[in-house]
Every structure is written in structure tokens, then in C-alpha cells.
Amino acid sequence: MTIVVSVKYVLKPGKRDELLSFVMDNVENTRKENGNLAYSHYPSLENPDEMFVFEMWQTLKDLENHINMPVQI
Numbered sequence: 001m002t003i004v005v006s007v008k009y010v011l012k013p014g015k016r017d018e019l020l021s022f023v024m025d026n027v028e029n030t031r032k033e034n035g036n037l038a039y040s041h042y043p044s045l046e047n048p049d050e051m052f053v054f055e056m057w058q059t060l061k062d063l064e065n066h067i068n069m070p071v072q073i
Contacts, residue, residue, distance in 0.1 A: 002037065003063050005055040016048050030055075033069070035062025 011019060023041050030039040037056035044050035057063040 001059070003055075003057040003060055005053070005057070005063065007053040007055075009051055009053070010047075011049045011051065013049055016043065016051075019051070030066065033062070033066055035059055036066070 020043070027039055027041060030036055035058040037058060039055050040053070042052040042054070044052065055063075057066070
């Protein structure tokens with residue numbers, strides 16, 4: 001069964017460029033994880049402080065492993 005995760009979140013005002021400066025490394029690394037089928041961040045066209053994340057994982061265990069990965073900033 002494929003696991004699909006979609007998340008919409010709001011940044012602190014004015015933080016979009018800061019987030020985008022490091023999010024691409026996160027996207028590239030996550031796409032290399034076992035079981036990842038898709039992982040993307042999308043900035044809102046209407047609101048510069050909103051982001052949307054779309055993820056697809058082969059199994060729930062793959063998603064759990066991703067969630068439990070150490071955070072790298």
C-alpha cells in the first residue's frame with residue numbers, strides 16, 4: 001500500500017527565502033531514502049508565508065523511518 005502525506009503550513013512572516021535556502025537539500029536527501037516515491041515542497045502562489053509538502057512512501061515503515069531520522073540543519 002502506498003502512503004501519501006500532504007501538509008500545508010504557514011511560515012513566520014518574511015521567512016520564506018530562509019526556508020527555501022535549505023529546503024532543497026532536505027528534498028534531495030529525502031528522495032534518496034529507502035521507500036520514498038515522491039517528496040516535494042511547493043510555495044503558495046497566493047500567500048508568500050504558506051508552503052505545501054507532498055510525500056509518497058512505499059510503506060508505513062518507510063515513512064516512520066523518515067520521521068525518526070535525525071534533523072540536519
